[in-house]
Every structure is written in C-alpha cells, then in structure tokens.
Amino acid sequence: MRTSLQAGSTGLAIAAAALLVVTSTTASSETVSSSSAYGASVGGTPGQPAVASDGTSTQTGGGSLPAQLGPLAAGGVLEVSAGNDTASAAVTDLTLGSALAQLPPEVKDGIAQLNQVCTGLGQATPANQVLTPLNDAINQVPGLGTVVEIPTVEAAQTFCNQLVDTDILDLATLGTLKTQCTDQTGTVTLSDVKVLGAPQPVLAGEVAPETQLLPPELAAVARITLNHQVRDGENFTVEGLRLEVGGQTVAVLASATCGGPMAQPAVQQAPAKPTKKPTKQAPRPTPVKTSAPVTG
Amino acid sequence: MTDRQPSQTAGSRTTSALLLVVVVAVIAALTSWGNQPRDRRPVADVDLTKLVASTTKAKLPRAPIDPDPTGTTDGTVVHPRRVLAVYAEPGRKPFAKVTPTQMNDTWLPVVEQRKGWTRVLLPSRPNGSVGWVRTAQLVEKHTPYVVRVHVGSRRMELVRDGATVGEWPVAVGAPATPTPTGRTFLLGSIVDEGQGFSPLILPLGTHSDTLDTYGGGPGTVALHGWPDTSVFGKAVSHGCVRVPADALDQLSNVPLGTLVLIDQQ
Numbered sequence: 001m002r003t004s005l006q007a008g009s010t011g012l013a014i015a016a017a018a019l020l021v022v023t024s025t026t027a028s029s030e031t032v033s034s035s036s037a038y039g040a041s042v043g044g045t046p047g048q049p050a051v052a053s054d055g056t057s058t059q060t061g062g063g064s065l066p067a068q069l070g071p072l073a074a075g076g077v078l079e080v081s082a083g084n085d086t087a088s089a090a091v092t093d094l095t096l097g098s099a100l101a102q103l104p105p106e107v108k109d110g111i112a113q114l115n116q117v118c119t120g121l122g123q124a125t126p127a128n129q130v131l132t133p134l135n136d137a138i139n140q141v142p143g144l145g146t147v148v149e150i151p152t153v154e155a156a157q158t159f160c161n162q163l164v165d166t167d168i169l170d171l172a173t174l175g176t177l178k179t180q181c182t183d184q185t186g187t188v189t190l191s192d193v194k195v196l197g198a199p200q201p202v203l204a205g206e207v208a209p210e211t212q213l214l215p216p217e218l219a220a221v222a223r224i225t226l227n228h229q230v231r232d233g234e235n236f237t238v239e240g241l242r243l244e245v246g247g248q249t250v251a252v253l254a255s256a257t258c259g260g261p262m263a264q265p266a267v268q269q270a271p272a273k274p275t276k277k278p279t280k281q282a283p284r285p286t287p288v289k290t291s292a293p294v295t296g
Numbered sequence: 297m298t299d300r301q302p303s304q305t306a307g308s309r310t311t312s313a314l315l316l317v318v319v320v321a322v323i324a325a326l327t328s329w330g331n332q333p334r335d336r337r338p339v340a341d342v343d344l345t346k347l348v349a350s351t352t353k354a355k356l357p358r359a360p361i362d363p364d365p366t367g368t369t370d371g372t373v374v375h376p377r378r379v380l381a382v383y384a385e386p387g388r389k390p391f392a393k394v395t396p397t398q399m400n401d402t403w404l405p406v407v408e409q410r411k412g413w414t415r416v417l418l419p420s421r422p423n424g425s426v427g428w429v430r431t432a433q434l435v436e437k438h439t440p441y442v443v444r445v446h447v448g449s450r451r452m453e454l455v456r457d458g459a460t461v462g463e464w465p466v467a468v469g470a471p472a473t474p475t476p477t478g479r480t481f482l483l484g485s486i487v488d489e490g491q492g493f494s495p496l497i498l499p500l501g502t503h504s505d506t507l508d509t510y511g512g513g514p515g516t517v518a519l520h521g522w523p524d525t526s527v528f529g530k531a532v533s534h535g536c537v538r539v540p541a542d543a544l545d546q547l548s549n550v551p552l553g554t555l556v557l558i559d560q561q
Contacts (some may be wrong), residue, residue: 033377033432085433183380184412184430187343234412234432259432282373282437282551285485287496288400292352292486293513294497295473295504295535296521 010242033085035181037256039078042066044248047255051082058083065091069251073241076253089240090178094253110140118160130156167267179227179240185236188227188254219295228268232257322479335474342381347393350382350418350427352483352516354497358391359418359425360384362407365478366559368442372406373553374414374434382427386413392420392427393416399499400485403437403553407479421514421521423476439551443519446561448474450529452519452539454546462546465529467522467538469504473537475506476517477558482550483516494520495506496548500556505534519556 033055038047049063058081076091113135132154135149150156173225175192193203213225228239240254327540348354359382375382394403394416396402404416407426414434418425444453447468452461469475480502488497493509497520522528522538539547 008449183433231412259430280437280441282403283466284549285400285482285552287485287487287548289487289489290399291490292399292484292497292499292516293488293491293511294499294516294518295469295507295510295513295532296491296493296520 016167028038030285033183033259035082035085035087035256035258037080037082037087037089037179038065039076039080039089039254039279040065041252041255042068042069042177043250047252049080051080053082053084053087055084065094065253066080073253078254080256082256085258086180086182087258088178088180089254089256090176091240091254092176094174094177110137113137113140114160134160177240177254179238179254179256180239181236181256183259184231184236185231186227186256186258187234188240190226216279304502323451324413325534329533342390343401344379344381344393347390350392350394350420351398352419352501352503353514354420356392356418356420356425356427357422358384359420359422359427360415361422362426362479364407364423364430365424366557367407368557369407369555371439371441371554372409372436373439374404374406374416374429374436375403375553376429377433377435380429380433380459382418382429384427386410386428392418394418394427394429396527398455399486400552401438403482403551405439405481405553405555406436410549417481417499417501419480419481423480423502423505424478437551437553438524441550441554441555443547443550443554443556445475445500445556446557447477447531447558448560451530452537452543454543454550462543463538464543466540466543467527467533468531469533469535470531472508473534474531475537475558476502477560478502480517482519482552482554482556483545485548485552491520493522494544496520496544498544498547502556502558507534510534520544 026094034053035046035055036050036052037048038050041047045271049061051059051061053059060079060081062080065073067074073091074095076094079088079090079092081088081237117134117137123137129292130153131150138150173192174190176190178189178191180189188207189205190207191204193201205226207226209227209229212223223242223244225242225244228242230237230239235257236259237255237257239252242249243251303366305426315531348356350356350359360373361549376394379393382392382394383390394402394404398419404418406414406416408415409431412431414427414431415426415427418427436451440457444455445466445468446452450468452464452466453460480500482498483500483501484497486497486499487495497518499518500518502517504510504517507515509515518536519539520536521544525535525540527538528540
C-alpha cells in the first residue's frame with residue numbers, strides 16, 4: 001500500500017506555471033525579520049510559486065496550481081507575498097474534487113454499485129446481508145478495497161453517509177483560501193464557500209487552527225487539515241490546507257512562514273537574515289524632555 | 297487516462313481511488329460542519345489595538361507577579377522592535393502589549409527565557425508585573441549594572457560587573473509613603489521642567505503602594521536628585537529615592553532596563 005502511495009505521489013511532479021513579481025519596498029534595516037510563502041507543494045517537493053524576503057523588501061509572486069493535483073484541487077490562482085515578518089499565500093477560485101467526473105469508468109461504476117448497496121442499507125437487515133455485499137462492492141472499486149474494510153454495520157452506515165453521487169462534478173469550491181502570518185501568529189480565512197454547489201456562508205471567515213475536515217475514522221487513511229500551524233525555533237509556519245495520505249504529506253496549499261532565519265522551502269532570491277550577533281552592552285540613555293510626574 | 301500505459305494506469309487508479317475516498321469524505325465533513333452550531337476557537341491572530349499598553353500609567357490586574365523579587369539576572373535587557381503582545385504564559389491569550397518607546401526607547405530586564413520566548417519585568421501596576429513576549433522581535437543587549445537601594449539603611453549602591461562602584465546615603469519614602477521593595481528597573485531618563493527639584497529624573501518600573509496618584513501621575517517611583525542635601529539618609533520622600541548629585545551623575549550612564557533591587561536592609 002505504501003509503495004503504491006509513494007508511486008502516486010512521485011507522479012505528482014510539480015508543473016506550476018509560476019510568475020514571480022518582485023517589488024521593492026524599503027524598510028528600516030533595524031526592525032526587519034524574514035518571511036516566506038508558497039502556493040502549493042506536492043509530494044514534499046519545494047513549494048511553487050514561492051517568495052522569500054529578508055524583511056527589507058516585500059516580494060510578491062503568482063502562479064497557478066499544479067495540474068497534477070488532479071482530483072484534489074484545481075483551478076486556483078495563487079498569490080504569494082513575503083515582507084518584514086509578515087507573509088501571505090492565497091488560492092483563489094479553488095475547486096476541490098473537480099476531477100471526480102474524470103475518474104476511470106471502473107471507479108465510477110464501482111461507486112455506482114456502492115451507492116446501490118448503500119441505498120438498501122437503511123432497511124433493517126441482518127449484518128451479514130449488509131456487510132458482505134458492501135465489502136464486495138468496495139473491492140470492485142480499484143484500489144479502494146486495499147484501504148477500506150467495513151467490519152460493522154455502524155461503520156457501513158458511516159461509510160455510506162460519506163458517499164456521493166458520481167454525477168456531481170465539484171465537491172466544494174472556495175472563492176479564497178488565504179493564509180497569513182505575522183510574527184508568531186497566523187490565520188487561515190475562507191470566503192465564498194460552496195459545497196455541492198450550495199453556498200455555505202457559515203463556513204466563510206477564519207478557520208480555527210488544526211481544523212480537521214475528515215472524520216476521525218479516516219485518519220489512518222487520510223487527513224485534511226486546515227490552518228496547520230508549525231513552530232520551529234523562531235520560525236512560525238501556517239499552512240492553509242494540508243493533505244496527508246497514509247501518513248505522508250501529499251500536498252500543502254497556501255503556506256506562509258514568518259520570523260527568524262529564512263524558512264524552507266524558499267526561493268534563493270533574497271539574502272538570509274544575518275546570524276545573531278553577540279549581545280552588546282545596552283546604550284547609555286539619552287534623556288528626553290517630557291512630563292512624567294513621580295512621587296518625589 | 298485511457299491512453300496511459302497499464303502500469304501507470306494501475307498506480308493512477310489506486311491514487312485516484314484514495315483521493316476519491318478523501319474528497320468524498322470532504323463532503324460529509326464540510327456539510328456536517330456547516331450544520332453544526334458554530335464552535336470556533338479563538339483565532340490565533342492578535343488584535344494589538346485591543347490590548348492595553350504596559351506603561352507606568354497602566355494597571356494590569358491579569359499580569360503574573362515576579363516569582364523572584366529579590367533575585368538578580370545575567371544583565372540581559374531587551375527592546376521591542378515593534379508593538380508586541382504580552383502573555384501570562386507562552387501560548388495563552390495576551391493580556392497587554394509593550395511598545396518600542398514610552399518616555400525613551402523601551403528597555404526591559406529579562407528574568408527568564410525559553411525557546412522563542414522571553415519573560416520581562418513590566419513597568420505597570422501591580423508592582424512586580426511580569427509577562428512573556430516573543431523573542432524574535434526583541435533587540436537583546438546587556439547591562440553590566442545593578443542598582444541596589446537599601447531602605448532600612450537609606451543607602452544606595454551602584455554595582456558594575458559585580459563590584460560596587462559607588463555608594464551613597466539617599467532619602468527614601470517616609471513611613472506613611474514608603475519606597476516599595478522588590479525587583480524593578482530603570483524605565484526612563486527624563487528632563488521634566490514641571491519637576492524642578494532635579495535636573496534629571498529616572499523613573500522606575502515600580503509604584504507607590506500607598507499613593508495611587510501623585511502630582512497628576514500614577515505614583516511612579518523614581519531616582520532623582522534633590523536640592524536640599526540634608527534629606528539624604530532620611531525617610532522623608534513620598535516614595536521616590538532622592539540621591540546626591542554625584543550619584544545622579546553616575547546613574548545617568550546606566551542603561552535603561554537595568555535592575556533596581558530595593559530591599560529592607
């Protein structure tokens with residue numbers, strides 16, 4: 001199973017059409033901190049498009065999602081920006097599950113068969129009359145039987161509740177998935193969320209850190225995390241959407257890293273933050289004219 | 297997909313099926329999430345505009361109190377590069393903010409450090425307030441000085457690199473308005489025409505325990521000179537420490553953020 005996953009991930013080579021635009025916004029060298037951002041990383045490869053800043057200027061870039069993300073995500077336009085200890089990465093017009101209709105006929109047929117079995121699940125029937133045909137149907141879907149087994153009626157109900165009609169083209173669309181970090185804090189914001197074509201205004205807005213999209217029973221197979229936050233020394237990274245399959249990170253969308261030395265992955269176009277200098281003596285104070293009554 | 301080689305197709309199917317499981321589940325999760333009552337945790341971002349600035353005028357009832365009010369430090373002082381949130385504990389909700397400048401550039405003494413976090417003394421009420429700030433946005437320097445004020449003997453020592461470089465009789469608070477003891481620091485260095493008793497006033501990060509306000513200010517305790525030299529060695533002030541001209545001259549060289557340890561000795 002792991003071998004198949006790795007082979008699949010390896011096939012997801014990045015081909016993002018990246019367009020980097022660099023703007024120079026001079027900032028005070030006394031008060032800067034590095035940052036970086038990227039749009040999409042597939043299979044652990046460096047994120048693209050990516051920008052990095054040593055904090056003295058703002059770097060911006062754009063591009064499109066790698067086409068190889070396939071059934072997971074498509075259609076997004078990426079915008080990334082990195083400046084003085086602040087960075088952002090946004091995916092606009094993101095469609096999740098857009099390639100569902102392009103699945104191989106065997107898969108679509110298998111899902112149709114699964115739907116049929118699931119339709120009969122609501123009727124009170126002995127467990128073996130539910131589980132056997134369902135597991136048989138699962139095994140008819142190429143690849144699915146190796147990762148999914150339904151041992152109980154409850155699990156069957158849960159599984160069936162998650163099934164969708166194969167005619168549905170788009171599972172969900174997001175007007176914007178935006179990740180932003182400032183120093184050691186970060187946010188992930190969704191806008192214009194539609195699920196199965198229906199607007200979901202309740203889903204719009206800021207997403208709590210480490211929001212899991214998938215049910216816990218699927219965690220061993222796959223995890224989709226929104227607003228994944230990672231602290232590594234002085235670096236603070238926020239990932240807008242992180243997909244893990246079989247314990248391996250398959251894709252990360254909209255990642256922003258703030259603070260500290262230059263973060264990875266990053267493009268080599270900006271100098272890294274200077275290493276920390278030895279602590280020097282604090283300055284002799286320069287008196288200021290002001291009014292600050294004291295107790296005398 | 298139909299024109300792929302068989303081996304590629306097999307791998308592709310497996311991946312597709314896996315991703316299918318994932319995206320199918322997304323629907324259930326998204327839909328059920330949308331139907332559930334909203335239970336959003338507080339967002340990680342910090343709205344600095346809603347936090348009270350830790351200045352000498354501020355009261356921070358949620359601030360933790362200095363756990364070691366008689367202890368010394370290694371002399372590390374920090375200056376916030378920009379406005380920073382202040383936390384009671386790393387990762388908790390912030391209760392205040394510190395700004396790069398107050399009267400002068402803000403320099404705060406470091407009393408503890410952990411990975412990525414620095415704990416500093418704060419200049420606000422209650423006396424001994426401390427808080428954690430992110431290390432990444434701090435300028436870190438070192439002060440070789442410590443100022444020791446002994447209320448009981450009404451003397452002040454200036455210590456540099458562990459050695460006493462000056463010691464003077466000083467005036468401390470009168471019995472009704474005592475100089476507060478504990479660990480504080482040099483907060484500012486100001487010339488105030490409205491307070492003509494001293495050419496230079498060095499406000500500290502501590503406040504009178506008996507006077508909520510004084511002279512229109514928040515009861516800030518300071519080190520400063522006094523024109524009548526007969527007060528030195530007496531407990532006559534409203535809480536401030538009045539020092540001789542020579543002491544004030546030497547104190548003018550001491551970096552802000554330097555610890556001032558006030559004890560009953």
